[in-house]
Amino acid sequence: MKYGHFDDINMEYVINTPYTPLPWINYLGENDMFGIISNTCGGYSFYKDAKLLRITRYRYNNVPRDMGGRYYYIKDGDSIWNPGFMPTKTPLDSYECRHGLNYSSFDSSKNQVEAKLTCFIPLHTNAEVHILKISNHSKEEKKLSVYGTCEFCLYNAVDDSNNFQRNYNTGEVLIDDHSVYHVTEYRERRNHFSFFYVNEKISGFDSDLDTFIGPMGSWEMPKAVKEGKSFSSVASGWSPIGALRNDLVLKPGEEKTLVYVLGFVINPYEEKYTKGGKINLIRAKELIKEVDSEKKAEDKLQELKEYWKKLMNIFHVSTPDDKFDRQANIWNQYQCMTTFQMSRSASYYESGIGRGMGFRDSCQDILGFVHLIPDKSRERILDLAAIQSEDGSTYHQYQPLSKKGNADIGGGFNDDPLWLVACTSAYLKETGDFSILDEKCAFDGKSPDKTLFDHLKASIFFTLDHKGPHGLPLIGRADWNDCLNLNCFSKYPGEPFQTVSNYESHKAESIFIAGMFVKYGEEFSDICFHLGKDELGKDVKDQVENMKKAVVNYGWDGEWFLRAYDAFENKVGSKDCSEGKIFIEPQGFCTLAGIGEKEGLGKKSMASVKKYLLDDYGVELLSPCYKSYHLELGEISSYPPGYKENGSVFTHTNPWVIIAETKVDNNEEAYDLLKRIAPPYIEDKSEIRRAEPYVYCQTIAGREAPHYGEGKNSFLTGTASWSFVAISQAILGVVPTLDGLKLDPHLPEEFKEVKIKRIYRGSTYQIHIKRVGKKSIAVDGRPVDNNLIKIEPGKNTYNIEMTI
Numbered sequence: 001m002k003y004g005h006f007d008d009i010n011m012e013y014v015i016n017t018p019y020t021p022l023p024w025i026n027y028l029g030e031n032d033m034f035g036i037i038s039n040t041c042g043g044y045s046f047y048k049d050a051k052l053l054r055i056t057r058y059r060y061n062n063v064p065r066d067m068g069g070r071y072y073y074i075k076d077g078d079s080i081w082n083p084g085f086m087p088t089k090t091p092l093d094s095y096e097c098r099h100g101l102n103y104s105s106f107d108s109s110k111n112q113v114e115a116k117l118t119c120f121i122p123l124h125t126n127a128e129v130h131i132l133k134i135s136n137h138s139k140e141e142k143k144l145s146v147y148g149t150c151e152f153c154l155y156n157a158v159d160d161s162n163n164f165q166r167n168y169n170t171g172e173v174l175i176d177d178h179s180v181y182h183v184t185e186y187r188e189r190r191n192h193f194s195f196f197y198v199n200e201k202i203s204g205f206d207s208d209l210d211t212f213i214g215p216m217g218s219w220e221m222p223k224a225v226k227e228g229k230s231f232s233s234v235a236s237g238w239s240p241i242g243a244l245r246n247d248l249v250l251k252p253g254e255e256k257t258l259v260y261v262l263g264f265v266i267n268p269y270e271e272k273y274t275k276g277g278k279i280n281l282i283r284a285k286e287l288i289k290e291v292d293s294e295k296k297a298e299d300k301l302q303e304l305k306e307y308w309k310k311l312m313n314i315f316h317v318s319t320p321d322d323k324f325d326r327q328a329n330i331w332n333q334y335q336c337m338t339t340f341q342m343s344r345s346a347s348y349y350e351s352g353i354g355r356g357m358g359f360r361d362s363c364q365d366i367l368g369f370v371h372l373i374p375d376k377s378r379e380r381i382l383d384l385a386a387i388q389s390e391d392g393s394t395y396h397q398y399q400p401l402s403k404k405g406n407a408d409i410g411g412g413f414n415d416d417p418l419w420l421v422a423c424t425s426a427y428l429k430e431t432g433d434f435s436i437l438d439e440k441c442a443f444d445g446k447s448p449d450k451t452l453f454d455h456l457k458a459s460i461f462f463t464l465d466h467k468g469p470h471g472l473p474l475i476g477r478a479d480w481n482d483c484l485n486l487n488c489f490s491k492y493p494g495e496p497f498q499t500v501s502n503y504e505s506h507k508a509e510s511i512f513i514a515g516m517f518v519k520y521g522e523e524f525s526d527i528c529f530h531l532g533k534d535e536l537g538k539d540v541k542d543q544v545e546n547m548k549k550a551v552v553n554y555g556w557d558g559e560w561f562l563r564a565y566d567a568f569e570n571k572v573g574s575k576d577c578s579e580g581k582i583f584i585e586p587q588g589f590c591t592l593a594g595i596g597e598k599e600g601l602g603k604k605s606m607a608s609v610k611k612y613l614l615d616d617y618g619v620e621l622l623s624p625c626y627k628s629y630h631l632e633l634g635e636i637s638s639y640p641p642g643y644k645e646n647g648s649v650f651t652h653t654n655p656w657v658i659i660a661e662t663k664v665d666n667n668e669e670a671y672d673l674l675k676r677i678a679p680p681y682i683e684d685k686s687e688i689r690r691a692e693p694y695v696y697c698q699t700i701a702g703r704e705a706p707h708y709g710e711g712k713n714s715f716l717t718g719t720a721s722w723s724f725v726a727i728s729q730a731i732l733g734v735v736p737t738l739d740g741l742k743l744d745p746h747l748p749e750e751f752k753e754v755k756i757k758r759i760y761r762g763s764t765y766q767i768h769i770k771r772v773g774k775k776s777i778a779v780d781g782r783p784v785d786n787n788l789i790k791i792e793p794g795k796n797t798y799n800i801e802m803t804i
């Protein structure tokens with residue numbers, strides 16, 4: 001069953017009922033200010049950091065689930081409704097929500113009044129703009145009251161939701177003919193404020209929540225709206241809101257547009273107050289002036305759309321499969337942008353007050369994002385490197401505002417360092433900008449003379465310096481699988497699984513990290529050779545060979561790769577185990593890294609994946625699921641069977657298998673797996689999957705779960721990046737390398753002809769692949785015998801004809 005459809009031309013998903021199984025959300029913003037918005041207008045906005053600078057209030061874990069939002073009320077006689085349906089839930093005569101690339105629009109009608117609301121954040125602007133167009137399609141004049149509303153958060157979202165003894169005293173606002181300014185705590189330590197503005201002079205206002213909604217009231221039917229009034233309340237303590245009323249008279253056929261601005265302003269300390277000692281609002285007025293008419297606002301929206309068109313033009317494919325194209329050209333890349341911006345901080349499942357930016361998460365997010373905005377990737381790589389220590393270990397997370405490592409969780413996740421090599425290598429292959437390696441970058445604030453190259457080296461040697469009894473990498477607190485806690489032993493409720501202790505067994509080893517080391521050790525040695533550091537390159541290459549041997553000797557279980565050795569040197573993920581016999585991660589990563597190629601291990605491993613782990617929605621993380629808690633394994637066995645790390649389709653790992661399948665030339669299997677996981681292919685099962693049909697979820701409940709097929713934790717998942725790598729590089733075979741673009745497609749049989757446009761290092765590559773049963777490549781009509789397309793300086797366009 002579907003609840004909408006894709007509109008590929010406009011790059012939108014169109015939802016035609018507010019009754020989606022879960023809130024279906026979208027993101028606004030591309031720079032500093034961001035918003036989350038659902039298909040019923042729920043969500044919130046924040047500046048840079050969803051924890052410390054939350055602009056509007058949202059109540060997670062609420063009933064109904066999605067409460068708090070950009071709520072517009074239209075009062076038309078006795079009928080009171082919202083263009084986004086919530087919160088009045090008044091049945092609408094028509095409803096449509098379109099989630100586009102960083103904007104969402106709602107088009108609804110009731111009693112022949114139509115409301116079109118479009119929400120977006122203009123490029124490089126610290127404000128959400130909401131354009132509300134109201135038209136009267138009836139034959140009579142309509143007298144309407146329109147209320148634009150928002151509920152302010154007192155900035156620190158954690159404090160806002162628990163420190164009521166203070167917070168009910170601090171709220172302060174200023175009001176003028178168009179706006180409510182939220183200036184809580186401005187009198188002392190804050191030099192920022194937010195505001196809610198409408199471009200028409202208001203007919204009335206409220207700024208105190210309790211007054212607006214009335215005794216025992218709610219957003220569902222605020223007293224003021226019900227009575228068609230405003231109470232001119234000026235918030236003093238309690239909960240400040242912006243509720244702006246505009247009374248409109250619309251003749252038959254008439255349309256009227258209101259432009260609302262939810263803005264955020266930071267004043268320089270010296271300009272906090274005007275000479276007269278008043279709060280300096282000049283920056284707010286300037287901001288407002290940029291968008292205070294329909295024309296100005298529409299122009300900004302157009303600019304945003306153009307920006308996205310340009311981004312989506314960097315990589316564009318056309319194959320015989322529409323769903324493949326839709327995923328590759330629009331939604332996968334869009335999700336890559338979102339994960340790059342948010343890491344795992346703010347979604348409907350990540351409350352924005354928990355963790356900051358994950359180290360490994362952000363490193364991996366770059367893999368699918370770097371072609372879109374290389375400069376932002378560059379900056380991110382240097383920020384990430386800055387939380388690494390000289391021995392190569394890294395903090396596991398950092399806060400986006402301070403860019404400092406998060407001391408609560410610390411480090412000790414032994415896969416983390418290698419991800420820095422992964423993203424830097426991806427950056428170098430995309431851009432050829434080796435200067436990044438010379439950038440000065442201190443280790444955790446110490447040794448300022450060190451360069452990024454020193455960091456990569458430290459990452460590689462961290463793995464080499466932390467090997468266990470079988471010569472395999474020690475796992476530490478956990479590797480990519482945060483829930484495989486082989487040294488932690490968490491016994492009591494409330495104890496963190498990962499940090500309760502770190503019993504350094506010096507025995508628990510990870511075959512997954514071994515696979516990573518082979519892959520990224522090789523990439524690091526390529527970088528060394530490229531820089532003329534041959535000795536180091538050779539040395540690391542030898543170590544890579546040793547690691548391969550160690551995996552073949554001690555990491556192979558007969559039909560598949562083992563997962564790990566635990567602190568007591570017992571095998572994890574082996575046919576000898578009673579539960580958790582086979583895990584996905586080492587099958588994907590060791591095979592894609594080419595371990596055991598000669599011995600044919602990859603083919604066997606992939607066959608076992610198919611036999612034991614493949615379900616209708618992808619490849620499950622492990623099988624059989626753990627039925628009881630294993631102290632020596634940790635959080636993984638704390639989840640009920642089929643959920644999260646305990647045997648769901650943990651989607652992030654599936655592109656590794658897709659890439660691995662292409663590595664052993666199982667092209668049909670690779671395509672088949674993509675079709676099981678990529679959202680457009682399962683849109684018609686939306687009642688089962690329940691989550692948004694345009695983005696990946698972190699997990700899809702596995703066969704052992706009661707809700708088999710249900711998706712959770714949508715949007716912020718490393719699946720986005722890896723899936724884009726799998727689609728663009730493994731299946732379509734457009735592979736950036738240090739020396740230029742290489743073509744190595746692994747297309748399914750049914751792709752007889754494929755056209756790809758790729759902008760790469762400033763030149764456009766037009767690639768045309770035809771299946772004729774014979775391999776050849778010609779560049780601009782000249783046959784070449786190498787699939788690495790030689791870079792010719794000054795050349796703008798490469799026309800490539802390839803046959804397979």
Ligand code: GLC
Pocket residue numbers: 344358360361479480481482483645698717718
């Ligand atoms: C979550 C974490 C990620 C981890 C994965 C598997 O997605 O953000 O860092 O690798 O779970 O445990």
Ligand code: GLC
Pocket residue numbers: 355482483635644645
């Ligand atoms: C929990 C989750 C895991 C996630 C981790 C992040 O362990 O199960 O998926 O990576 O938290 O802190």
